Structures are given as C-alpha cells and as structure tokens.
Amino acid sequence: MTLQSMTTTVKTLAAASVLAVATATASFAGSAGYNYIIPGEQMELKTELSLNMVRASENGTVSVYDFTHGEKGALLGSTEVHAGANQDVKIMLNANAAQDAIIVLTTEDGTVPLATTTLKHL
Incomplete structure (x- = not known):
C-alpha cells in the first residue's frame, strides 16, 4: 500500500x-424527544409565570402546580401551546402562596405528560 x-x-x-x-x-x-420547557426569570409565583420557550411535538397544555411540599399540589394556572416552538409563554396564576412549582407540558387532552420542569424557592 x-x-x-x-x-x-x-x-x-x-x-x-x-x-x-x-x-x-x-x-x-x-x-x-422533542419536548422541553425553558423557564424564564421568576421572582415570585403570585400572578403570572413566564416561560422563555416551550417546544412541543404536538398541540398541548402547559400547567403549573404548587410543588411546595415536594409533590404535585393545587393547579395554579395553565395555557394552551401549539406544536413547535412557543416563545415567551405567559401563564396567569390563581392566587396562591406557593414557593415551589412544577410545570407540566401535556398532550392536548391532558393525559400524556410530554415534559416537566420545577421552579424552587421563589
């Protein structure tokens, strides 16, 4: 060679x-997986939650739950998202005293979780 x-x-x-x-x-x-959630800067969980990006493989719902005691608690708020990239997602929150939250992206019918993330010590 x-x-x-x-x-x-x-x-x-x-x-x-x-x-x-x-x-x-x-x-x-x-x-x-194609699905993920990128939280924005949060100072508190009182009236509104901002997410920088939610990427979903199909139309779905982003729900925010109280996670103060380390388990999914009361629903604080939710919003619908479309398939693809959803930038600057705002979720109006119910009155609450939550310090931690879990954010869950589910399929449009709410039965299959696609992505989750948590926010701690707000």
Whole structure:
C-alpha cells in the first residue's frame, strides 16, 4: 500500500466515522424527544409565570402546580401551546402562596405528560 492510498483510506474512514456519529446523534435526538420547557426569570409565583420557550411535538397544555411540599399540589394556572416552538409563554396564576412549582407540558387532552420542569424557592 502506498502512502497516498493509506492517506485516502484514513480520510475515508474518518469521514465515515463522522457521518456515523452525526446519524446516531440525530437519531438519538429524535428518539429522546422533542419536548422541553425553558423557564424564564421568576421572582415570585403570585400572578403570572413566564416561560422563555416551550417546544412541543404536538398541540398541548402547559400547567403549573404548587410543588411546595415536594409533590404535585393545587393547579395554579395553565395555557394552551401549539406544536413547535412557543416563545415567551405567559401563564396567569390563581392566587396562591406557593414557593415551589412544577410545570407540566401535556398532550392536548391532558393525559400524556410530554415534559416537566420545577421552579424552587421563589
């Protein structure tokens, strides 16, 4: 084998490795889920909750629950979101004394949770 053919073989193997990793990463990202919630800056949970981004694979509902005692409590508020990227989502909240909250993205009928996140010590 000549030096030139070895160089070509190494380049081909490197390119194939990069392609395999990129394909596996895209496949993992697709199977890991498309749904997530990015909270915004919160000072308190009194009247309104702001979320920077909610990404949903289908139309759904974002619900905010009291999580002060480490378990899902009373519903504080909710809003509908559409499939895709939802930026600057505002949720009006019922009067409450919550210090922690859990935010849940569910399917449109509310039966399947798609993503959750928590806010602590507000």
